[in-house]
Amino acid sequence: MCYMMMYTRRGACRWPPGPRPWPILGNLLDLRGGNLHHNLARLAHTHGPVMTLKLGVVCTVIVSSQDAAWEAFAKHDRRIAARTVPDTRRAVAHADRSMVWLPSSDPLWKTLRGIAATHIFSPRSLASAQGARERTMNHILYTFRRRAGQEVDIGHVLYHGMFDLLTNTLFSLDGQDKLRDILEDIVALLAEPNVSDLYPLLRVLDLQGLRRWTATHMNRVFHVLDKIIDTRLGEGNHDQDVLDTLLALMTTGKMSRRDVKTMLFDVLAAGTETTKITVEWAMAELLRNPGVMAAVRTEMKGTLTQTQGRMITEADVAKLPYLQAVVKESMRLHPVAPLLLPHLVEEEGVEIGGYTVPKGATVIFNSWSIMRDPAAWERPEEFVPERFLGKTELGMWGKEVKFIPLGTGRRLCPALPMVELLVPFTVASMLHDFEWRLPQGMSPDQVDVTERYTSNDILVMDVPLKVVPMVAT
Ligand code: HEM
Numbered sequence: 001m002c003y004m005m006m007y008t009r010r011g012a013c014r015w016p017p018g019p020r021p022w023p024i025l026g027n028l029l030d031l032r033g034g035n036l037h038h039n040l041a042r043l044a045h046t047h048g049p050v051m052t053l054k055l056g057v058v059c060t061v062i063v064s065s066q067d068a069a070w071e072a073f074a075k076h077d078r079r080i081a082a083r084t085v086p087d088t089r090r091a092v093a094h095a096d097r098s099m100v101w102l103p104s105s106d107p108l109w110k111t112l113r114g115i116a117a118t119h120i121f122s123p124r125s126l127a128s129a130q131g132a133r134e135r136t137m138n139h140i141l142y143t144f145r146r147r148a149g150q151e152v153d154i155g156h157v158l159y160h161g162m163f164d165l166l167t168n169t170l171f172s173l174d175g176q177d178k179l180r181d182i183l184e185d186i187v188a189l190l191a192e193p194n195v196s197d198l199y200p201l202l203r204v205l206d207l208q209g210l211r212r213w214t215a216t217h218m219n220r221v222f223h224v225l226d227k228i229i230d231t232r233l234g235e236g237n238h239d240q241d242v243l244d245t246l247l248a249l250m251t252t253g254k255m256s257r258r259d260v261k262t263m264l265f266d267v268l269a270a271g272t273e274t275t276k277i278t279v280e281w282a283m284a285e286l287l288r289n290p291g292v293m294a295a296v297r298t299e300m301k302g303t304l305t306q307t308q309g310r311m312i313t314e315a316d317v318a319k320l321p322y323l324q325a326v327v328k329e330s331m332r333l334h335p336v337a338p339l340l341l342p343h344l345v346e347e348e349g350v351e352i353g354g355y356t357v358p359k360g361a362t363v364i365f366n367s368w369s370i371m372r373d374p375a376a377w378e379r380p381e382e383f384v385p386e387r388f389l390g391k392t393e394l395g396m397w398g399k400e401v402k403f404i405p406l407g408t409g410r411r412l413c414p415a416l417p418m419v420e421l422l423v424p425f426t427v428a429s430m431l432h433d434f435e436w437r438l439p440q441g442m443s444p445d446q447v448d449v450t451e452r453y454t455s456n457d458i459l460v461m462d463v464p465l466k467v468v469p470m471v472a473t
Pocket of ligand 1: 418419
């Protein structure tokens with residue numbers, strides 16, 4: 001019997017309401033068909049912004065409004081900062097060493113987050129990797145230029161580009177096709193719905209073999225990373241990139257070799273798809289809203305007067321507030337992680353909306369709903385970048401809980417400083433160097449922005465965006 005239900009019967013505390021669960025299946029039938037984040041939003045309309053669901057036998061509390069999310073993060077951030085770990089992430093004991101999955105109370109999590117903040121995402125580290133970002137952007141633009149006049153799946157180009165950008169930043173290498181292919185295999189495995197996550201007692205059997213397969217692929221990734229590390233250790237002469245820094249920490253005993261590989265894996269796995277999809281959504285919204293596209297172009301033309309004939313830089317992009325607003329508005333409407341990552345309550349004392357959420361419960365934040373909450377946003381379904389203009393408090397770091405595309409609090413995406421630079425820089429570079437036309441016969445209102453939620457917690461475009469780059473004159 002569900003831990004949460006035992007509490008209710010004893011009358012010890014007041015559980016959030018929710019639809020009546022079926023034996024064994026719980027509320028799975030309520031979530032049939034469609035996208036998970038949409039189904040959860042629909043159920044929240046009936047049962048309220050703090051709602052209990054049983055996913056199989058796993059009791060889960062769904063938070064769907066700005067007010068409830070504010071209460072959760074402002075009052076209980078520390079208590080809810082562990083993770084519910086999907087079974088595939090237990091392969092090769094990954095979750096025990098990974099900053100994505102360790103509870104925030106674990107000293108190793110604190111160490112790893114500290115290392116990432118200081119040596120990967122700090123202003124200094126990002127500045128020293130600026131060259132790598134600009135080189136890779138140049139290559140992305142070159143790829144589009146070669147395809148000028150033809151229909152291009154921009155997500156495909158961006159995926160390769162973002163992966164190269166990260167491998168360049170991490171270990172000054174690109175063209176790591178083998179590594180990219182294995183990572184793609186792993187992402188596909190993680191996207192499979194897994195019966196072990198709905199019925200934890202079955203975990204030991206790994207009925208679909210997903211944990212075993214993930215282990216095989218992860219070992220392959222670690223093998224490739226081992227080779228990269230060995231080569232670097234043998235070189236002696238270093239480039240002073242992230243790998244150098246991590247290896248220096250390893251030499252002084254602050255990280256193990258396994259920690260170094262796990263961190264490299266986490267950054268590559270968490271960073272490639274997310275950035276690519278965010279840029280793809282922003283481009284889709286721009287093409288769908290010609291008025292907004294025209295306003296961005298006017299801003300760029302008026303501000304970037306000295307960039308004719310050269311690539312723009314991140315410093316140029318910092319002078320484009322309207323473009324930055326476009327990116328934020330697109331992230332508000334189409335958050336890549338519409339349910340963030342699953343939080344887990346690790347301490348008693350959590351009350352949200354007058355209901356008790358006990359230790360051991362999973363908490364899911366429906367950031368898609370929160371960022372369309374009509375109590376927080378005017379005309380929440382519309383694409384209106386102007387709403388972000390002059391609102392410094394509406395930054396990506398989620399100070400205002402109504403805008404949390406990267407989460408907020410302790411588990412806030414550690415890559416935020418990189419995302420803030422990279423996403424607007426990519427969109428602006430694409431607009432600076434190209435006019436983007438829709439395929440023959442397609443009008444802006446036909447750009448398909450149907451969302452598809454995948455089981456690895458990511459929101460993709462159901463129909464990949466295809467557009468025609470024309471070299472800007
Ligand atoms: C536009 C791009 C991105 C978006 C929208 C995004 C969003 C998110 C979100 C929503 C979370 C979970 C927050 C929570 O559970 O409360 C997260 C966590 C994380 N992200 Fe990102 N992310 C992006 C890019 C990146 C990049 C580029 C990297 C690495 C280079 C990265 C690394 C991570 C890691 C390691 C975590 C787990 C942190 C933890 O649990 O302590 N993300 N991200």
